[in-house]
Amino acid sequence: MTDSGFPLSRGEETVVEVSMSVNGETRTSDVEPRTLLVHHIRDALGLTGTNIGCDTSSCGACTIHVNGESVKSCTMLAVQADGTEITTIEGLAGDDGVLHPMQAAFMECHGLQCGYCTPGMVMAATSLVAENPDGLDETAVRQGLEGNLCRCTGYHNIVKAVLSVGGTA
């Protein structure tokens, strides 16, 4: 992190150095202060699994984890992520390619139709399950995913997938 209290940039041409752990790897880049985190992840870091949907923090297609918690990366500046640990959909599966249990559950339950919302859904769902170690019922899953829209309206199987991983009993 840059010396705090120090003005990091002056004017449009200036860039700020940011460094964050992305899927376990330290990535350091120069960004304009106004760069949104989702654009940084997609355009600068080349991780295009994170989608852009509504662009107004309503749809959740751009959901990632910042320090282990789900965040809508269209409503966060890249400079705000300096020094954080980021996980994107590309970082969920193991190095051996074995799917994360939530990814496997979405596949098993057919928790997707067109697939556009899927990365954000999976990231929101893994955060939700991690925050509720005692398990979730169907209502809690539906409410917990209210910030993620599936315009195919394929919610039924998405909820089924999340319950199969993080449901009560």
Next chain:
Amino acid sequence: MIPAAFDYMVADSAEAAIAALAEHGDEAKLLAGGHSLIPLMRFRLATPAMLVDIGRLDDLSYINDAGDHIAIGAMTKHRTLETSDLLAAEAPLLRHVAGEVGDPSVRHRGTLGGSLAHGDPASDLPAALLASGGSLVIKGPNGERVVEAPDFFTGFLETALADDEMVTEIRVPKAGGVGWSYQKFNRRAQDWAIVGAAVMLGPDPKVALVNMGAAPMRHAGVESGLAGGAGAEAASVAGDDVDPPEDLNADAEYRRHLARVLVGRGIAEASA
């Protein structure tokens, strides 16, 4: 949908943030969680020349028992509020309403101080603070002052904050065992309230309305009815002496109707 260019600095203390505000005047904005400000900047409804990032001031993230009230650091996130055992015991209305803001991902980033300082009449937390009889600690170049919530919200997205001041703490009187309710009416998950009502009973009952005027507001007529023992009947005047906005979701008359219904439900639930 990309913000206009701005300069950016990270503040390492509240004092550093205030010094930056004093230097840059109304050209500067504080950035906390960013979940009110960044959308405005993306629509270019806000184009600050300087962003002062206070989101890393971890010493302003706390929920403490301060005797007769609960003291909450301005940078405390909604998620922290909605999972707090201390708030569950002593300020359950605020805790519940924190869990009604946006959706879980929004609540991981949004802060209490940021939401209040935004001063949005459609926002949930100002109503909760008003109904709780809370106050805000405001810090500026010349020290601190404490402002009662009704004096803080002065107009549409306007507050009592001067250009060189910031909210550092929110104080909520202890209200364990006092009846309360929050009624939020919207038509889609995670939407803003079309109308909302926060009710806190007790010897000095308070009722605050969401989206029923230019600023977050308490309703004196309903409150005096409640204090006089009118019970849920006090809700009949909730549509009077208000100036509700009109938009695609509701015209003014429908909002007045919603206010009466929601306040009535709120009083009934708080009394149960």
